[in-house]
Amino acid sequence: MKELLKIRTLFVATALALSGGLVSCDDDDNPDRRMDNQMFVSEASSSNMLEIEAGRLAVSKGQREAVRMYGQHMVEDHTAVGTEMKNLATQKGWTVPTELLQKHRNQLADLQAATTNEFDRKFAQLMVDSHEEAVDLFSDAAENDDGVADVDLRNFAASKLPALRRHLEEAKELREDVQD
The missing domain is CATH 1.20.5 (Single alpha-helices involved in coiled-coils or other helix-helix interfaces)
Known part of the structure; x- marks a missing residue:
């Protein structure tokens, strides 16, 4: 016993x-x-795919021209970033996920379920939330002390921060515009 x-x-x-x-x-x-290299690639790739898929939805479901235009901007910019991430990951032997992480699947499902009247507001809020998350993630990865171990991946993260911060500011402006 x-x-x-x-x-x-x-x-x-x-x-x-x-x-x-x-x-x-x-x-x-x-x-x-220290953030693991693969962890960053997985998180960043899923976040990136969320913004592409949400952008596609905005192009087709957005009621306001500004929402549709911002959505197209997300599709174009984040598709290019996704290609860069995939190329770097392939060179380094990391796996780029082809599916969203559960938290991003939930966010996308919520946006897909939005009614016509609430879509623009939900999209704008999602873009603020997802870009705040992305700025935090890429900032953490770019830092030498707490960031990812791989120098090329740190440099990649640092190089994407200005655009992510710009996207965040644009998303905040969009959110203000669609509140009325």
């Missing part, structure tokens, strides 16, 4: 230790962690 209790205790402790390690990779509770 004592042996079974020891095994069970060891199993629970191991499970807790492993789950704690996995959780710390997904959140910001561990400021000492």
Whole structure:
């Protein structure tokens, strides 16, 4: 009986230790962690695909010309970035996901479900939220201390920050325009 209790205790402790390690990779509770190269590629690629797919929806469902134009801008800019990311990842042996991460699938599904009357507002808010997330992600990756280990990937992230910040400002302006 004592042996079974020891095994069970060891199993629970191991499970807790492993789950704690996995959780710390997904959140910001561990400021000492270095972002993994593959983690960045996966997160950035999914974020990029979200903005392309949302942009396509805006082109077809947007009620306002500004929404449709911003959507087309996202499709063009983020398609080019996706191509660059794929080329770099291929050279380095990293995998570029072909599907959205669950959080991005949920955001896209919410936008797809928007009624005609609410689409423009939801799209503009999603663009603000997704670009804030992308700016944070690319900033973290570009930093030498806490960023990704690969120098080329750090440089890639740093080179994309000005455009992402510009997209964020444009998204905030769009959100203001569609609020009325």
